[in-house]
Amino acid sequence: RKExxxxxxxxxxxxxATVAFNCTYSNSASQxxxxxxxxxxxxxxxxxxxxxxxxxxxxxxxxxxRASQYISLLIRDSKLSDSATYLCVxxxxxxxxxxxxxxxRLKVLA
Amino acid sequence: EAQVTQNPRYLITxxxxxxxxxxxxxxxxxxxxxxxQDPGLGLRQIYYSMNVEVTDKGDVPEGYKVSRKxxxxxxxxxxxxxxxxxxxxxxxxxxxxxPQHFGDGTRLSIL
Numbered sequence: 001r002k003e004x005x006x007x008x009x010x011x012x013x014x015x016x017a018t019v020a021f022n023c024t025y026s027n028s029a030s031q032x033x034x035x036x037x038x039x040x041x042x043x044x045x046x047x048x049x050x051x052x053x054x055x056x057x058x059x060x061x062x063x064x065x066r067a068s069q070y071i072s073l074l075i076r077d078s079k080l081s082d083s084a085t086y087l088c089v090x091x092x093x094x095x096x097x098x099x100x101x102x103x104x105r106l107k108v109l110a
Numbered sequence: 111e112a113q114v115t116q117n118p119r120y121l122i123t124x125x126x127x128x129x130x131x132x133x134x135x136x137x138x139x140x141x142x143x144x145x146x147q148d149p150g151l152g153l154r155q156i157y158y159s160m161n162v163e164v165t166d167k168g169d170v171p172e173g174y175k176v177s178r179k180x181x182x183x184x185x186x187x188x189x190x191x192x193x194x195x196x197x198x199x200x201x202x203x204x205x206x207x208x209p210q211h212f213g214d215g216t217r218l219s220i221l
Contacts, residue, residue, distance in 0.1 A: 032207040043200060043212040044153070087152070096141045096160060096205035097168075102152035 001026055004090050006101035014109050017078050021104045023088030024070045031093035033064055035073050038085045038103065047073075047086070078108045112137050114203045116213035123191060124221050131186045131216050133201030141205040142184040143168070144176065146197040147215075153200065159184055191220045 006023045013019045025033075033050035048055065050062040050071050061074040071090075075082055088101035115134045123129055135142065143158040145168075155168030159178040173195055175187040188195060196219050202210040 034209055041147075041198060041215070041217075043215050045212070046209040049209060091206060096158065097155065098143070098202075098205060098210060100145075100153040102150065 002101075003027060003099045004088055004101040006086075006088050006104045008102060009105040010107050011104065012107045012109055013078055015078055015080060017108075018074065018076045019078055019106065020072055020074045021086055021088075021106075022070050022072050023090075023101050023104075024068075025088075025090045025099075026069070027090070027092050027099075028066075028069060029093045030069075030090045032091040033062075033071050034089040034091075035060075035062055035071075036087040036089055036100075038087055044087055075106075078106075080108050080110060082106060083108045112211060114201055114211050114213040116199075116201050116216050118216060119214060120217045122219045122221065125192055126190050129188050129191060129218075131188075131199060131201075131218070133184045133186065133213060134182050135184075135201075135203035135211070136182065137203055137211065138181065139203040139205075139211075140181070141203070142178070143202045143205065143210065144174070144184070144186045145200045145202065146170065146195075147200065148197050156186065156199075158205075191218075193220050196220050 035047040036044040037047045038044045054063045059076045063072045085103040144156040145153040157176040159165040199216045201213040204210045
């Protein structure tokens with residue numbers, strides 16, 4: 001089993017739709033969680049950190065479920081510019097190691 | 111402005127010809143990493159460094175070397191490159207409970 005798993009997609013959604021991605025992780029000692037966005041073979045860019053209580057940044061909401069060992073990303077009112085690959089990142093406790101999922105591809109259609 | 115700078119951005123070379131990809135950060139981070147990204151495999155860590163003169167292997171270290179003589183620089187060295195090292199490489203700075211910042215990437219083709 002992979003340490004971090006994501007559905008590769010693609011998720012094709014119309015503009016204005018709400019879309020959600022999940023990411024599961026296997027190491028229960030994982031401490032830090034992030035969502036990154038990557039555009040077509042460019043560098044990954046931080047979208048948001050994921051906090052235990054859940055957090056929101058504009059149209060984006062991230063949730064952490066430690067019991068079931070997954071994190072989620074919800075995008076509301078999708079824009080064409082949201083089309084990208086979304087990478088889930090997990091960092092185990094006591095390490096500086098980052099473990100990346102292979103990403104979920106989102107296409108927002110006009 | 112916080113930056114991670116990699117060079118070169120693109121390189122085509124031949125098997126066995128030693129090459130170095132440089133990486134520099136201006137954020138005074140102790141932790142730096144190198145990743146390679148291949149289709150279907152995501153980003154895989156090659157080496158990381160927790161501070162000057164402290165480096166360790168990541169998940170795919172074979173065929174690579176690194177050094178960390180100064181805090182800001184973390185070069186990736188391919189002593190004898192082979193075609194299976196053709197990939198997209200990213201240097202990153204920062205880590206742990208803080209986000210990592212990535213360089214623009216280096217597209218490396220080894221013929």
